[in-house]
Amino acid sequence: MDRERGTTSSSRVRRGREKRHHQTRQREAEEEHNGPVCRKMDMWVDFEKLGWTEWIVFPKRYNAYRCQGSCPTPVDETFSPTNHAYMQSLLQLHHPSKAPCLSCVPTRLSPLSMLYYENGKMVMRHHENMLVEECGCQ
Structure with a gap:
C-alpha cells in the first residue's frame, strides 16, 4: 500500500x-x-505517369505516403504535438473563434535513394524528407 x-x-x-x-x-x-483521426495514408508516386522515366532509373514508383484526418481537441501526446500545437488546441477548445483547428501533417520524414541521369551521367542520391514516416497534429 x-x-x-x-x-x-x-x-x-x-x-x-x-x-x-x-x-x-x-x-x-x-x-x-469529425471523421477519421490523423493517420498515414498511401500516396503512390509513379514516375512513368509524370513522364520522368527517361531520366529516373530507380525507383519507377514509390509510396511517399501522406497525412490525413482530423485532430482531437485538445490534442494529446499520441499525435506528437509541439508545445505550440498543444496550447493552440487548448485555446481552440475554450475559445474556438480565436484559434484555428490543428492540421494533420507529417512529423517524421525519411530519405529516398534514387538512381537517375544528371548531365548525361548516372548518379545515385539520397533525397531527404521524401517519405512520410509518421503523422501528427500541429
Missing part, C-alpha cells in the same frame, strides 16, 4: 486501465463526429 496516497498497486493499475479505456472511447466518439 502506498502510504502517501492511501492506494494499492492494483487500484492504480485499475485506474490506469479505466483512463485508457475512457480515452479510447473519447477518440472513437470524436472519430464518429
